[in-house]
Amino acid sequence: MPGRWAWALLAAGVAHAAALAWPLPGPVAGQPLPWLQWLALCVLAAGVRRAPSRAAAFWRGWGFATAWLAATFWWLFISMHVYGGLAAPLAALAVLALAAFLGLYTAGMAALLWRWRRSGPWRYALVFAAGWTLAEWARGTWLTGFPWGAAGYALVDAYAAWAPWVGVYGMGALSAGLAAGLVAWGLGRLGREATSPQGRLVGAAWGARIAAGVVVLALGPVLWWPSGGVWLAERLPAWTAPAGDMPVALLQGNIPQDEKFTPGVGVPLALDWYETQVAEALRQLDARGGGLVVAPETAIPLLPQDMDPAWWARWLARIADSRSAVLLGLPLGSWTEGYTNSVAGWAASREMYRYDKHHLVPFGEFVPPLFRWFVAMMDIPLGDFRRGPLGQPPFEWNGQRIAPNVCYEDLFGEELAVAFHDASGAPTVLVNVSNIAWFGDTVAIDQHRHISRLRALELQRPMLRATNTGATVVIDHLGRVQAELPRLTRGRLEATVQGRQGLTPYARWAGRWGQWPLVGLALLVLVGARRPR
Template identity: 55%
Template sequence: MRAALLALAFLLAGLAQAASIAMPGSGRPLWLLQLVSLGVLAFGLRRLRDENAGWRRAGLHAWLFSTAWLSGTFWWLFISMHTYGGLAAPLAAIAVLALAAALGLYYALAGAWFVRRGPRGTVTGALVFAALWTLAELVRGSWFTGFPWGAGGYAHVEGPLSGWAPWIGVYGIGAVAALAAALVALARPAARAELAGAALLVAVAFGFPLVAQPSRGEAAGTLQVALLQGNIAQDEKFVPNGGIENALRWYGEQLRDARASLVVTPETAIPLLPQQLPAGYLEAIQARYASGSQAAVVGLPLGDRQGYTNTVLGFRPGATSAYAYSKHHLVPFGEFIPFGFRWFIDMMSIPLGDFRSGGLAQPALAWQGQRIAPNICYEDLFGDEIGANFRDAATAPTILLNVSNIAWFGDSIAIDQHLAISRMRALEFARPMVRATNTGATVVIDAEGHVTHALPRLTRGVLEAPVEGRTGLTPYARWVAHLGLWPLWGLACAIVAVAFVRRRRAA
C-alpha cells in the first residue's frame, strides 16, 4: 500500500509540474507550484534512498514523475496528430505517451544516479540534485534536435526567480529552483547546521535578483506595429475554395489597408508557394511597400515541391530585393521527417511536411532605426540559438519577432505555454518580443517580460501597438552568444563529478 501511495505521489507531483508552467483555466504560470512539485520529487527520492529501495526503483519513480509531467505538458500533440493529421485516436494517444516516456528516461537516469551515488548531506545533496536535474533538462533540449517544451524554468517567468533570467536564462532558473526545492525537501530538522546552511542558500537564491539587477540597456526608439491574426482553422488552411482563398483575401486586404510602420502576418499566413499564387498577388504586396514609410513581414513557404523553406519575407521602401528569413530549427515530424519514421508520417495527412532548414543567426531586418530578428513558431524555445544574434552589440537585435501558427493544437494550453516561452526570451535578452500568430497569442511583450497589448485568442483581428526597441546586452546574452549552454553543462557535470569522487574516496 505504501509503495502504491508513493508512486501516486510521484505521478501527481509530475502533473503539478505540468500545470505550473501554464495553469489550465487561467493560463498563468505558478512558480510556487513548480517548487512544491520539485520538492516532492526530491523528498520522495530521499525516502527511497533512506529505505535502501535501490537505484532501479528510484529510477522508475523518477520516470513516473517525468512521464506524467511531460505528457501533461504537451498532451495537445494529440490534437495535431488525430484531429488535423488524421491519425487514429488510439495511435495518437500512444504516440504522445511514448514521446513523454522516452524523454522521461533522462530524468529516470538522474533519479537513479541521485539515489545510488548522491551525497547524503542536505546542502551537498541539494547541489547534486539540482545538477542532475539541469543535466536532464539540457539533454532533453539538445539531443535528437531537442524538444525542451515545458522546461521547469518557464514557471518562473513571474515571481521572485524571474530576476535570474538576464543572468543565467531559463535553464539556470530551473537549476536555482531545483536547488531551493531540494534544500527544503532534504533538510533534516535534527541537523541544525545543515538547516542553517540550507536556509541561507534559499535566501540567496530568492534574494540575489532583487539586489543585482543588470542594466537593461537604452531605449532605441518606438515602432508602431500592426499584427495580423487571421484565425484560419487548421482543417481549412490548405483547402482550395476554402481556407486558402479566405487567407489570401483577408491578409491581402489587411496588407493593403494597414497604416502602421510595420505590418506582420503569422507563419505561413500565405499557405501557397509563390508559383501557386494567383498571378500578381505577391507582386502587388511588394509594390504596395516599395515606397512610402511602411514595411511588411509576410509568412509563406518558398521553393518548389522538390524542396522548400518556412520563410518570412520583408518588403520595405528602397530595398532592391525582399528581406528573407528561413526557419532554422525545424519541428520533427511536422517539418522534417526523422530517419526511419517515414512510415509514421505516411499514416497522417500533413501538407508541406518536409522543409529545408535555414541558417543560424541570419541577419536582422533593419527598419526605421530598429533591427528586428524574426523567429518562427517554436524557434523561440531555443534561447541559445536566438543568443547567436547577440555576438556583436552593434548589430544585435533591438526587437525580437515571433510568427507562429498554433492552430495545429486547437484552443489548448499550448497557446499559454508558448506565450510564457516568449516572455522568458524577452527577460533573458531585455528585448521586446512581438508575436503575430494565426489563432493566438498575438501580443506585444516589453523588455521586462510583461504583456502590454494583446488580441483575444481564436478571433480575427489586427493588433496595433507601439513597441520600444532596446539596445545593450544582458549578462546572459553576452555569455550564451559566444559559449552557448556549455557553461551550464560544465558546471553541472563538475558538481556531479566532484560528488562522485568524494563518495568513492569515503567508501
C-alpha cells in the same frame, strides 16, 4: 514504482505540468504557478532520496517525468487525431510514447542522484540542481531537442531577475536545488544522523541548517509571491538601453486549421483577409510616420510563383508606395532547390529580406529516419523542408534590427543568442511568427506566450508575436505583456514597441558558447561531489 510513491510522483508530475500555465478556468487560468512547480520538485527530490535502490529511483524519476511531459504537451493529440486523422487510441499512445521516451533523461538523472541520498542539504541541493540541469539540457538538445515544458517557464515571473544571468535552465536549477535542499534539511536523515548520543545536533548540522535557511529566505519567498521577481527586475539596473520606438501592427487571421491549406476555402480567405488588413495597417502606420506590419507563420500558404500574378503585383506595389515595412510568413523555394518555412520582409526601395527557419519540427517539417510509416498514417501537409543557417542576419529597417524566428524556434534561447555574439549588430527587436491552430484552443497558447516572455527576459529584447489563433501579443524587454488580442479571433493588434541595445550576461555567454558553461558547471558539481566529505 509500487505503492504510495507511485501515486505521489504521478500526481506531482501532473502538478509540474499544470504549474507551467494553469489549464483550468478561474482567476489564474493560463498563468504560471511557481509554488506548485516547486512543491512538485520537492516530491521528486524526496522520492529519489527515499528510494530503496537505484532501480527504484530510476522508476520513480521516469514515472514523474512521463506524467509531467504527457500532461504538458497532451495537445499534440489534437494535431494527430483531429487534423491528422490518426485514430484516437494511436494518437494518445503516440503522445504517451513520446513523453515516456523523453522522460528517460529525468529517470537517468534520478538513478544517478540516488548515490547522494544520504548527503546533507547543501550537497544534495547542489547535486540535484546539477542533475536536473543536465537532464533538461539533454532533453532540449539531443535528437534535435524538444525542451517544451522546461521547469524554468513556471518561474518566468518569480525568477524574472535571474533570467538575464542564467537563462531558463539556470532558473530551473535554482528551483530544483531549493527543493532538494529543503527536503534534505527537513525530511531527510540529516537530523537523525547528525545527533550526539544525548540527542543534540552537532555544530556542523546546525551550520548546515542555518545556511539552508538563508537560501530559503533568499530564494523561497518569490515562489509564493509570483510577481516578486518582476517587481525586483523592474527595480534592478537594466543591462540594455532604449534604441528608439517603432509603431507595429500584428495580424491574427484565425483561419480554421482544417481549411487553411484547402485551395477553394482557406487559401482564398487568407489571400483576401491578409491583403485587406495589410493595406489598412500600412495606411494607419504611414500616418504615424511609418511602422512594421507582421503576419503569422504561413499566413499565405502558397509559394510566390503559385500565386495569382495580379495579387502579387498589388502586394508589392502597395508596399513600394508605403513608408512602412512588412514581414510575412510563407513557404519559399522550388522543387529543385527545396522548400523552406520562411519569413519574407519588404520595405520601399529594398530587395526582399528572407529568413529561413533553422530549427525544424520533427514529423511536421522533416521526417526522422525510420518514421516515414508513422507519417503515412496521417493526412497532414507534412514535408521535408530545407533548414536555414543558424545566426541569420536581422531585417534592418528604420534604425531597428529585427530578428524573426518561426514557431517553436523561440524555445531555443541559445540559438537566438547566437545573433548577439557581436553587440554592434545584435537585434534590437525579436519577432516570432507562429501557427498554434494545430493544437486548438488549449493551454499550448498560454505555454508558448510564457516561452516568448522568457526569451525577452533572457536577452532583454521586446518580442512581437503574430499568430494565426493566439497568443498575438507585444512583450517588452522585461517579459511584461503590453498588449494582446483575444485568442481565436480575427483582428489586428496595434501598439508601439521600444527597441533595445546592449547585452545581458546571458546573451554574452550563451551567444558565444551556448549552454555549455552551464552544462560544464553542472558536470563539475557532480564530479566534485563524488569526493569524500
